[in-house]
Amino acid sequence: MNSFASLLAASLLVACGGLRSTQPTDSYDFGPPPARLADGSRWSGIALEIRMPYWFDALTIEYRLLYDNPLKLRSYAASRWAAAPGQLLAQRLRQQLGLSGARDRNAETCLLRIELQELSQLFATPQQSSALLQGQATLLDTRRRTIAGKALAIEQPAASADARGGVSAMAAASAELGKELLAWLNDVEKRGRLNDCRATAGQHQ
Template sequence: MKLIAFCSTGMRVAAVAAGIAVLTGCGSLPLPDKPQRPMVYDFGPGLPAASSGPAGAPLALAQVAAPAPLEGLAVNYRLLYAGSGQQPQPYALARWSMSPAQLVSQRLRETLAAQRPVVNVGESLAALELRVDLEEFSQVFDSPGASFGLVRMRATVVAPLTRGERLLGQRTFTARQPAASNDAPGGVKALTDATDDLARQIVAWLAELPVPQGARPVAPAARP
């Protein structure tokens, strides 16, 4: 009986020793990796300020509107070459700091403010009101080794009047910029460049529109 008890005790000690060796020795199990956090991107520090003050007519800028897929923070891409160009897909480890619509609004305001006073809708006496709908904002792969940033906006300019408003112009702008790399950083840079291109196009287009006489700002109407 004593021999059996001794053997049982010895087996327990050996088992404990073997467990310690597994945890501390060369045969230890690998610990799980820490989850990777997504990188956060924006459009950068902004455009340099103009040397002279804005000289154009005051403009009221409405918040850029966007469809539901562009209201989140995902950096989207499309695989055009794979036949799935109609299915935007998000990068797993990349996020925008704000929604694309908010980033575009910020950049558009910066660009416009270098040319003319820019206010929010209903805040001040502005003879023109600009409304922008963001329709496309994604990195498009037309082959496994080539991609570009694609941005499309529809801009509408109205003159706020005491009774209703007057449509002055509407135009759809599209820009595509090649991506330097076929990944999230390359897509972010290409989308930033495309947005800057469209902002400059909109500024030039606004300069061609006539400013109506006697226009008065009114309370902003609810947008659908």
């Protein structure tokens, strides 16, 4: 009995110690809604779709050490995204540009497809890092034929060498992405390539 009681007490101590050592997890998104970049429903005839590799579209916040095996993708142990990054980015861009959701598209809706290959915090040194959004934007017409394409590569410096700094830099990169997409859509519209997209060029000439 004494041996059993001793074993039970030791087990409880280990369990309690494990609970005390568990770190709380910080949850991040891209912050409050940003300022609207487009007026009214100008781009509501374009639906937005975000695609990215599954290892980037998880709740873990990823980073790379460029000075120590940049091929290794690492993640913060005590910090998480509040939702999948693809969802957070789509929400931010819809707020900025007034785009429709991918689920809302129909036969009269064009599609803006963004395929990201990189969404991570890159450390050039232990103290210096930046957030990188890199991929390709493709605009498809109502028949899903390519109207135009644009390479994406947006890098924003992080104010601190931690998850908080990386997330803030990623939010800044998403805001910059919205501005670049707006300028691109305006250019495509001026060239008369959006005539088939309802609530866009046909209503704003």
